[in-house]
Amino acid sequence: MTSGRVVPLTTSLDASEPYDVCIIGSGPAGTILGWSLAERGIRTLILESGSNLFYWLFDRRLRHLARYDFTGNTEYPLKNTRARMLGGTSNFWTGRCTRFHVSDFEPNPYTPDGNPWPFKYGDLEPYYERAENSLKVRGNDFSEYVPPRKNPLPPSPGQGISTLKSLLAGAEVAVDSSPTSAPEKGYRFFRIQDEILPGFLSSPHGTLVTGANVTRLIPDGEGRIAEAEVRTMDGIRKVARGKIFVVACGGIETPRLLLHSRSREFPNGIGNGNDMVGRGFNDHPAVNFFASIRHARNTLSPFGTIARSHQYYDSFRSEGLGSVLLVFRQAWFFPHHNLPLLGLSKISNLPKAVLNVMGRMTKPTLYIGGTIEMRVSDSNRVVLSDRNKDCFGNPLAHLVFDYADEDLRTLERSRELIRGIYRKLGATDVEEIEVSWSRHHQSTCRMGDDPGTSVVDRNLRVHESPNLYLCGSEVFVTGGAMQPCLTISALAHRLADHLASRLGEPRGAVRVPGPAQG
Numbered sequence: 001m002t003s004g005r006v007v008p009l010t011t012s013l014d015a016s017e018p019y020d021v022c023i024i025g026s027g028p029a030g031t032i033l034g035w036s037l038a039e040r041g042i043r044t045l046i047l048e049s050g051s052n053l054f055y056w057l058f059d060r061r062l063r064h065l066a067r068y069d070f071t072g073n074t075e076y077p078l079k080n081t082r083a084r085m086l087g088g089t090s091n092f093w094t095g096r097c098t099r100f101h102v103s104d105f106e107p108n109p110y111t112p113d114g115n116p117w118p119f120k121y122g123d124l125e126p127y128y129e130r131a132e133n134s135l136k137v138r139g140n141d142f143s144e145y146v147p148p149r150k151n152p153l154p155p156s157p158g159q160g161i162s163t164l165k166s167l168l169a170g171a172e173v174a175v176d177s178s179p180t181s182a183p184e185k186g187y188r189f190f191r192i193q194d195e196i197l198p199g200f201l202s203s204p205h206g207t208l209v210t211g212a213n214v215t216r217l218i219p220d221g222e223g224r225i226a227e228a229e230v231r232t233m234d235g236i237r238k239v240a241r242g243k244i245f246v247v248a249c250g251g252i253e254t255p256r257l258l259l260h261s262r263s264r265e266f267p268n269g270i271g272n273g274n275d276m277v278g279r280g281f282n283d284h285p286a287v288n289f290f291a292s293i294r295h296a297r298n299t300l301s302p303f304g305t306i307a308r309s310h311q312y313y314d315s316f317r318s319e320g321l322g323s324v325l326l327v328f329r330q331a332w333f334f335p336h337h338n339l340p341l342l343g344l345s346k347i348s349n350l351p352k353a354v355l356n357v358m359g360r361m362t363k364p365t366l367y368i369g370g371t372i373e374m375r376v377s378d379s380n381r382v383v384l385s386d387r388n389k390d391c392f393g394n395p396l397a398h399l400v401f402d403y404a405d406e407d408l409r410t411l412e413r414s415r416e417l418i419r420g421i422y423r424k425l426g427a428t429d430v431e432e433i434e435v436s437w438s439r440h441h442q443s444t445c446r447m448g449d450d451p452g453t454s455v456v457d458r459n460l461r462v463h464e465s466p467n468l469y470l471c472g473s474e475v476f477v478t479g480g481a482m483q484p485c486l487t488i489s490a491l492a493h494r495l496a497d498h499l500a501s502r503l504g505e506p507r508g509a510v511r512v513p514g515p516a517q518g
């Protein structure tokens with residue numbers, strides 16, 4: 001048995017004794033969990049379907065595996081929402097690392113019937129701290145509207161208090177004192193495979209197999225998962241054995257794998273005895289506005305600045321609606337926001353876009369966006385496609401996803417809120433552009449105490465199987481309006497504690513160097 005490095009499929013599977021834990025997926029969820037387990041001396045295998053960027057870009061079969069069918073009224077993006085490669089979707093992400101609010105864990109208008117969060121914010125708090133250390137998060141949401149953190153890491157140099165703060169004070173908007181909470185090396189540049197995976201691989205207890213597509217989970221006849229069927233693009237078929245299996249394939253592929261793994265024992269798919277697998281899909285749509293603003297001297301930076309406000313997070317909940325997070329960006333030129341959002345994807349829009357950008361360059365522009373929480377509707381769900389198959393002959397996922405009336409009302413209330421802020425600032429030319437999506441795939445295998453309304457229990461174990469766990473944003477009960485990855489990472493640390501105590505932490509665990517403790 002080869003451990004502690006990337007090994008070929010043929011030498012690591014089939015003949016081996018079971019691993020303590022077999023994790024499927026090497027995104028933030030799978031890698032942080034694997035690293036935390038291997039660090040304690042627990043023999044851990046990570047199976048990852050992709051490998052490096054080259055294969056992701058040029059292997060059409062791999063890209064096809066990340067596609068899904070879609071039905072719905074939301075114009076939801078299908079492409080580039082997930083990466084099948086080492087590190088998973090952290091290869092694409094923007095690096096924002098934010099905690100959920102305390103109120104997200106409390107019963108609120110969007111709590112699904114009979115399915116509250118099975119724990120409180122305070123229960124997750126120590127794991128948030130560990131996740132912030134693992135992801136080396138700097139900056140903070142420092143403001144009176146978010147819970148104070150113990151030992152917050154200071155903002156990086158250059159993450160100073162936004163010049164937007166004084167401008168927005170004129171509209172009675174309080175912004176965080178740090179523009180972003182992100183990995184210290186800069187948001188966008190933190191890749192899980194570069195920052196966390198080396199710790200896993202340097203442990204003698206960690207084994208990684210790439211190019212390993214898990215196509216089916218195979219039960220033993222008594223509800224336990226005995227094996228994972230693994231297939232390669234060049235036709236090799238193997239099985240991986242584990243005492244415990246954790247599926248960490250993201251909010252679309254995790255339910256797809258469970259639904260597809262039908263057997264006599266699980267005729268509707270694993271964990272789907274109550275038809276809950278795949279239900280509740282939600283993301284974070286955002287309304288986007290631009291306007292020209294008058295401003296006092298020294299309130300705007302020529303280089304542009306960004307700020308966020310949690311002030312209105314809970315305001316719409318009293319109306320039975322979702323939460324909202326506001327983001328402000330000021331600049332004379334918006335290379336990031338203007339070009340894609342003004343429709344440069346369509347060449348016919350080019351003249352309009354160029355004129356728009358040129359017009360905006362002559363006067364300061366304030367972008368305001370409002371990212372909202374969606375209602376967790378059980379009719380929004382991942383099912384198996386009856387039209388399209390992957391290269392192994394298995395059905396692709398099919399996402400059914402409509403706005404609920406409450407989502408449309410929350411978007412509308414956010415528009416009113418933003419227009420009101422512009423009015424107070426004396427803004428002119430207020431222009432709304434199309435709704436954008438955050439590509440956060442959430443709540444498709446929710447956690448809860450009642451197997452009738454959830455898929456996994458409070459420890460993330462699938463209710464119907466004693467040795468199968470899930471880890472990722474698919475277990476979120478509600479989605480809030482915050483980015484998911486810090487909460488995913490906190491849940492991975494929490495799950496590592498649970499599995500270690502269940503397996504009995506091995507003696508003589510070798511501690512491997514991990515990410516710096518800030």
Ligand SMILES: Cc1cc2nc3c(=O)[nH]c(=O)nc-3n(C[C@H](O)[C@H](O)[C@H](O)COP(=O)(O)OP(=O)(O)OC[C@H]3O[C@@H](n4cnc5c(N)ncnc54)[C@H](O)[C@@H]3O)c2cc1C
Binds near residue numbers: 250486
């Ligand atoms: C453009 C963009 C920007 C984003 N920005 C942010 C942000 O700023 N902050 C934030 O918190 N979140 C952000 N996200 C979301 C964030 O990237 C995801 O929430 C996070 O990566 C999910 O982690 P995960 O490990 O659960 O899943 P993933 O990262 O999707 O990883 C799943 C892994 O499982 C593998 N896999 C899937 N199926 C199989 C199989 N059958 N067999 C073997 N392996 C399999 C995949 O190849 C992949 O490596 C962003 C996402 C996108 C697309």
